[in-house]
Amino acid sequence: MLWYKAWLETRSRFLVSLVGMVALPSYWVFHEDGLGTRLDWYYRTLHNGHGLLSAMWVLAVILLMMGGLLREKAAGTSSFTLALPVSRAHLMRVRILFGLAQAMTLIIIPWGVMFLVAAATGNANSVSQAFFYVILLAGGGVVFFAVALLVSSVVEGEYTAPAVCFGILFLDIVAFENGPLTSYSPWTFLVGTEYFDRASQQLAGPVPWVHFSANVLAAILLIAISIRAIQRTEF
Amino acid sequence: MIDLPAIETSRLSKSYGQMEAVRDLNLCVTANRITGFLGSNGAGKSTTIKMLLGMIRPTSGGGAVLGRRIDHPAESVKLRRDVAYVSEDKRLYGYMTVEQTIRFTSGFYPGWRSETAWLLLRKYELPPERKVRSLSKGMRTKLALLLAISRGPKLLILDEPSEGLDPVGVEQLLESLVSQSGEGTTVFFSSHQIEEVERIADRVCILDHGRLLMDLSLDEIREGYRQIDVVFPVEAPEREFRLPGVESIETKGRQLRLLSSGNTDEIVAQARALSASEIDVAPVGLREIFLRTVKSSHALV
Numbered sequence: 352m353l354w355y356k357a358w359l360e361t362r363s364r365f366l367v368s369l370v371g372m373v374a375l376p377s378y379w380v381f382h383e384d385g386l387g388t389r390l391d392w393y394y395r396t397l398h399n400g401h402g403l404l405s406a407m408w409v410l411a412v413i414l415l416m417m418g419g420l421l422r423e424k425a426a427g428t429s430s431f432t433l434a435l436p437v438s439r440a441h442l443m444r445v446r447i448l449f450g451l452a453q454a455m456t457l458i459i460i461p462w463g464v465m466f467l468v469a470a471a472t473g474n475a476n477s478v479s480q481a482f483f484y485v486i487l488l489a490g491g492g493v494v495f496f497a498v499a500l501l502v503s504s505v506v507e508g509e510y511t512a513p514a515v516c517f518g519i520l521f522l523d524i525v526a527f528e529n530g531p532l533t534s535y536s537p538w539t540f541l542v543g544t545e546y547f548d549r550a551s552q553q554l555a556g557p558v559p560w561v562h563f564s565a566n567v568l569a570a571i572l573l574i575a576i577s578i579r580a581i582q583r584t585e586f
Numbered sequence: 587m588i589d590l591p592a593i594e595t596s597r598l599s600k601s602y603g604q605m606e607a608v609r610d611l612n613l614c615v616t617a618n619r620i621t622g623f624l625g626s627n628g629a630g631k632s633t634t635i636k637m638l639l640g641m642i643r644p645t646s647g648g649g650a651v652l653g654r655r656i657d658h659p660a661e662s663v664k665l666r667r668d669v670a671y672v673s674e675d676k677r678l679y680g681y682m683t684v685e686q687t688i689r690f691t692s693g694f695y696p697g698w699r700s701e702t703a704w705l706l707l708r709k710y711e712l713p714p715e716r717k718v719r720s721l722s723k724g725m726r727t728k729l730a731l732l733l734a735i736s737r738g739p740k741l742l743i744l745d746e747p748s749e750g751l752d753p754v755g756v757e758q759l760l761e762s763l764v765s766q767s768g769e770g771t772t773v774f775f776s777s778h779q780i781e782e783v784e785r786i787a788d789r790v791c792i793l794d795h796g797r798l799l800m801d802l803s804l805d806e807i808r809e810g811y812r813q814i815d816v817v818f819p820v821e822a823p824e825r826e827f828r829l830p831g832v833e834s835i836e837t838k839g840r841q842l843r844l845l846s847s848g849n850t851d852e853i854v855a856q857a858r859a860l861s862a863s864e865i866d867v868a869p870v871g872l873r874e875i876f877l878r879t880v881k882s883s884h885a886l887v
Contacts, residue, residue: 430636
């Protein structure tokens with residue numbers, strides 16, 4: 352039943368995000384016909400579409416993860432939830448797994464639609480390129496997912512938690528962009544700047560599984576801290 | 587056979603920095619009875635209840651609910667299967683409808699009584715399709731009560747249950763609690779409404795500044811407690827009445843008002859021996875006992 356609750360709690364935010372993320376990047380790719388039929392131009396367009404999708408995804412995931420027990424405490428419903436015969440770890444597990452499922456859906460469906468549009472309008476139909484982009488978005492995005500979870504687990508207040516999250520996102524973009532630490536930036540990773548080859552307008556090289564795994568490990572650590580924080584919080 | 591207490595705490599304490607919200611609380615709530623938990627605002631009632639349900643960790647001491655330790659997370663989950671809790675503000679998920687809330691809650695309790703839920707839904711006139719966020723506080727309270735009763739709990743804990751209810755709602759609430767007790771459910775409820783406690787409770791615990799001041803049955807109170815008014819021809823000799831059984835003394839010139847929890851005959855004899863001109867002994871209500879007990883406690887603090 353906690354899955355049912357999670358769905359009812361987030362469905363409006365999720366569906367609005369999904370519709371927006373399917374429509375806007377696909378529309379962008381569909382109308383970006385600048386240099387006619389040059390294939391590299393379409394891949395460039397796809398890359399830009401990915402950037403737009405990434406920005407929308409991070410914002411959507413931050414907003415989707417702004418729930419949980421601390422938010423319920425502010426709303427006054429945490430007493431009801433905590434009186435149910437389930438552990439806090441179980442509550443967190445459901446929230447994390449459901450949130451991850453939504454986050455992944457927000458990658459796969461919008462990216463799939465955008466890819467189909469790009470393939471139909473400009474023959475940019477490389478599945479391996481699409482896969483590469485999806486892996487980058489998932490691998491970098493999982494860090495933002497975990498940051499949003501952690502912030503919502505330690506920062507109380509309806510508006511404070513998202514504000515802190517957006518602050519962290521802004522800090523990541525500003526502080527790591529073009530500096531010596533740019534390789535460590537989840538944002539740089541997920542938009543694919545480092546792997547983008549300007550000559551071919553495509554992502555080049557092998558999929559960076561090591562960097563991907565490092566991001567996933569960092570996210571797991573943040574998630575574990577979030578669970579611990581909620582277990583220790585007094586309501 | 588002696589029933590295990592439904593709630594038992596031993597030197598249960600909770601501090602927030604320098605502030606002691608609950609101090610060395612030794613509480614024993616008898617099973618299958620209705621126990622009223624009285625106290626002023628900030629007395630520590632809600633903190634105690636939250637500790638019982640594992641929402642707050644005790645600073646020291648411990649306790650058990652239905653034989654399960656309250657400070658052990660796994661035990662706490664198990665005890666919550668048999669406990670229903672209605673919180674003070676009765677907030678439920680605003681994004682769910684009444685029907686969705688009932689369906690959601692029912693999933694956690696194998697012994698869920700759908701027929702009871704349906705009956706209460708009609709009795710309380712709750713609209714199934716209405717979102718919880720658009721319900722009044724009174725309706726939310728009724729829904730919270732429906733959810734609590736329908737799960738068939740062994741122990742029902744309610745924090746200020748009648749707050750926000752109209753007189754009809756209060757009557758329905760009290761009827762429901764009595765009926766639950768009749769079915770073998772232990773009811774433990776905190777309240778400011780002394781009349782409600784006096785009407786339905788078998789036992790009363792009074793908490794003030796986090797300390798348990800009184801834990802007695804209503805029968806013990808009715809039989810033992812007396813208000814003794816004494817008038818003297820000269821100034822009242824207050825010191826002479828610091829006797830066993832005297833709970834509080836109020837002096838106004840030549841008049842003395844005593845609250846006794848027993849030993850009334852000896853107190854009256856003492857008044858006569860001190861040449862009292864008038865002695866009046868009367869039974870005393872819970873309101874008076876509560877107010878005088880809390881007042882004495884405040885004087886000590």
